[in-house]
Amino acid sequence: MADIIYxxxxxxxxxxxxxxxxxxxxxxxxxxxxxFAVVFPSTTFSFKLHSSCSVFTxxxxxxxxxxxQISDCLERKFIxxxxxxxxxxxLKSFYIHSHPHPLVLNVLHLLNKLASRDFNISLCWMPxxxxxxxxxxxxxxxxxxxxxxxxxxxxxDFKKYAKVLFYSNWQIQWDTETENKLYAVxxxxxxxxxxxxxxxxxxLTRLRVGHTRYTHRHLxx
Numbered sequence: 001m002a003d004i005i006y007x008x009x010x011x012x013x014x015x016x017x018x019x020x021x022x023x024x025x026x027x028x029x030x031x032x033x034x035x036f037a038v039v040f041p042s043t044t045f046s047f048k049l050h051s052s053c054s055v056f057t058x059x060x061x062x063x064x065x066x067x068x069q070i071s072d073c074l075e076r077k078f079i080x081x082x083x084x085x086x087x088x089x090x091l092k093s094f095y096i097h098s099h100p101h102p103l104v105l106n107v108l109h110l111l112n113k114l115a116s117r118d119f120n121i122s123l124c125w126m127p128x129x130x131x132x133x134x135x136x137x138x139x140x141x142x143x144x145x146x147x148x149x150x151x152x153x154x155x156x157d158f159k160k161y162a163k164v165l166f167y168s169n170w171q172i173q174w175d176t177e178t179e180n181k182l183y184a185v186x187x188x189x190x191x192x193x194x195x196x197x198x199x200x201x202x203x204l205t206r207l208r209v210g211h212t213r214y215t216h217r218h219l220x221x
Contacts, residue, residue, distance in 0.1 A: 027058025
């Protein structure tokens with residue numbers, strides 16, 4: 001039922017903006033693949049990004065690609081549909097962030113540049129997987145992307161990727177220490193949640209690993 005409602009809302013929206021050329025974008029991320037796709041009225045493009053990129057980066061890359069492509073068009077009215085609400089929110093609230101994503105800056109710069117050339121470009125959120133044809137085509141194309149791009153990896157994405165890789169390798173090494181008494185206490189290397197009060201946090205850690213006055217008082221005398 002919800003799908004039908006969304007489809008009807010979309011139809012009404014397209015009727016209201018029927019003089020705007022519609023384009024659909026989507027980003028995709030799996031365990032070892034990050035990609036994006038853009039559906040134009042007559043063609044579809046899809047590209048792979050470095051596996052360390054986030055899906056947020058993929059969604060932004062798709063929007064940026066659209067803007068780059070339409071910059072040479074004679075038409076002036078375009079509407080970009082994306083199912084990434086986080087992308088739209090980041091573009092809207094860019095100026096309150098001290099360290100913005102580099103692609104956010106690129107998108108905003110190109111939007112302003114196109115606006116100065118009398119382009120009328122709207123970005124619109126749409127829900128994913130509700131049967132809207134353009135969105136479904138973009139999602140499918142993104143997952144099947146095979147052409148690699150040479151775009152750089154944002155620092156924020158690389159740091160997260162490096163952290164995940166570090167913990168993964170550490171976990172593999174730690175899993176070989178099954179004879180270590182601490183392995184039974186903490187089989188996973190991810191940090192325990194910390195308490196706000198350091199004294200309580202220290203006490204809890206000592207209880208976890210068995211380092212207390214009760215268990216080690218024979219060493220104090």
